[in-house]
Amino acid sequence: MIEAELARAVSLRESGALDEARDLLLELSAAAPDDARVAYQTAWVHDALGLEREAVPFYVQALDGDGLTxxxxxxxxxxxxxxxxxxxxxxxxxNVLSAGALEYPADRALAVFLAMARYNLGDAKQAIAGLLDLLVDTSSDPEIQRYQRAIRLYAEDLDRIWS
Incomplete structure (x- = not known):
């Protein structure tokens, strides 16, 4: 029952029927309050609707529970x-994005969001360093690759003055 209704709610969300998906997911959350997958999908639909504050407890519940892939x-x-x-x-x-970057080191999206959060926290140096490393790791631009050693050195210490 829960699996079929969860699949239906995901399908509704994916097709853009966000309010209908939210209603169904809230019902599922009430019926299965310990289901991490339901909590995750409920958080997601709240985010998609711009209801970020309402999404947070569902994300926390999903991450604290078991059953997520x-x-x-x-x-x-x-x-x-x-x-x-x-x-x-x-x-x-x-805190959350740093833990995620450690758990999923190959995930570039986590690295980008972590850089933005570090910037917002006032740590522009760490934010830029992370983005420079990401740029070298992901760019196929020949000029970026040509200067990758220098870019990585700058990423380590942007304030260093070379003499």
């Missing part, structure tokens, strides 16, 4: 961190 857990981590950032809760965002 690695992909869902990564998505919930990114969702919670991004939502905290949107709400101006920058320290919480950095």
């Amino acid at each position: 690695a992909v869902e857990r990564r998505g919930a981590t990114l969702g919670l961190g991004s939502t905290y950032r949107t709400l101006g809760q920058y320290a919480e965002a950095v």
